[in-house]
Structure formats: C-alpha cells, structure tokens
Amino acid sequence: MNDASSAVLLGVARPAKPSGFSNALVFGWRAALKFRYVPEQMFDLVMTPIMFTLLFTFVFGGALAGSPAQYLQVFIPGILVQTVSFNAVYSGMGLSADLSKGLFDRFRSLPIWPLSPFAGLMVGDVLRHLIAGAIILSIGLALGYRPGAGLFGVVAAFLMLLAMGFGMGWIFIVLGLLIRTPMTVMTAGFAFLFPLVFASNIMVDPATMPDWLRAFVNVNPVTLMTTAVRGLMNGGATSADVLMALIAPALLTAVMAPLTLWLYLRR
Secondary structure, eight states, rough: OOOHHHHHHHHHHHOOOHHHHHHHHHHHHHHHHHHHHOOOHHHHHHHHHHHHHHHHHHHHHHHHHHHHHHHHHHHHHHHHHHHHHHHHHHHHHHHHHHHHTTTTHHTSSSSSSSHHHHHHHHHHHHHHHHHHHHHHHHHHEEEHHHOOTTHHHHHHHHHHHHHHHHHHHHHHHHHHHHSSSSSHHHHHHHHHHHHHHHHSSSSSSSSGOOOOHHHHHOOHHHHHHHHHHHHHHHHHHHHHHHHHHHHHHHHHHHHHHHHHHHHHHOO
C-alpha cells in the first residue's frame, strides 16, 4: 500500500458498530429467506392448519356444540392458539440443525450482539404464526365463523398470539441448545406440548372434565391464552383475562432468554 492510499484510509472514520437491533434485523431477514429456499416448511405450515380446522370442525362440531357453525365460534380462536403452540417447536428444530452444521460457531466468532441469532429465529416464528393464523382465520370465515368483536378484536387477538409464540419459543430454543438432532427436538417438544394443548379449553368445555383434571386445566397457560383470545375475537374479554394470559409468556421470556444466552456462551 503506497503512502497516498494510507493517508486516504487514515482520514476515513471507522464505521459505527451495528446495534443489537440491526444485528437482529439481519438475522431476521435470514429467517425470512428460509421460506424461499426451504419451501418444504410451507407445506407443514399450510397443510397442518387446514387439516386440523376442517377435521375438528366437521368431526366434533355437531357432537360438541350442536352444529359445525356453532362450534366454529368456539373453535377458531382455540385452533389459533394450538397452531401457534405447535409452530413454536420449529425454532428449536432450526437451531439444532444450524448447530449441527457448525453455523452458530461462526456466529459466535463475529462481533455481534450474542442474542441476535436467536432474535432471527423469533422473527421466523412470527412469520410462521402470522401465515398460519391468516390461513386458519380465512378458512373459518369461509365456513361461517364471524368474530363478534370485528377487526379490532382480531388484531388484538393476533397480538396476544404473537406474545404467546414469543414466550413459548424460548422453551424450544433451549431444547435446541441441549439436544443434538432436530427430530429429537421435535419429539421432545411435542411430548411437552400435547398435555398442555389437549388438556385445555381449546376444543371442549372443561366443565365436563373430572375435578382433578379440571383443576389443572383452569391454571394451564394454554387455557388462559385461549380464554383471552376467544374473548378478544368474539367479544367479552376482560383486562383480567388478558393480564392472566400474558403472565406465562412474560415469565418464560424473563427466565429462558438469560438461560439461552448462558447455554450458548458456554458451548
């Protein structure tokens, strides 16, 4: 390098270090690109909500509510909660796959905010939740579901769903850090989720359950979220319903985010 070039370079100010938010946006864009380059994700994302919505509505609707049309008013908010819960598993699976390829070792060597790769995973979660939620709501509207609270209630309910997905996502990110293979993460994730999802008020009224089971269902975070989302969409939600539903996502984030960083840095 000659003296003239050195003089020019020395006179140029060093670019400002990107903020943690900027780092997170970059990794969020990486998560969004996966939908383009890994189209198989879209199959699960699209087909599973359609299958669950149609199957449960027409198989259980008449038996549980008298008719599929009446059941839709109860079931559509519930199936939205179920879908967000199941979609959260993909964060842990994606993380486990990246770790097995050594990609996160490269991320750890970069001068970036340590949590930004995980923020990118969360962005991917948000996109999955929004796409799957829009599909379910569209099918529900086509079948006759009508949200009593209108557009405002639907938007508020979707914000609640995103809060739930964000909180639950940390659980599966921790599993992704602890478990070696994506398939094992999925198996462990669904083993954890199935009791929470099916022992709730998503599909049936807990009043018909045994006392010991109803005691669990009434404090189940999935039940609390379903009650809030159902109330926001159909009308009648109280501030207490919303606050109770947000306790679990807030606690999960407060506990699991630092644990995630600790596990990541000690690998």
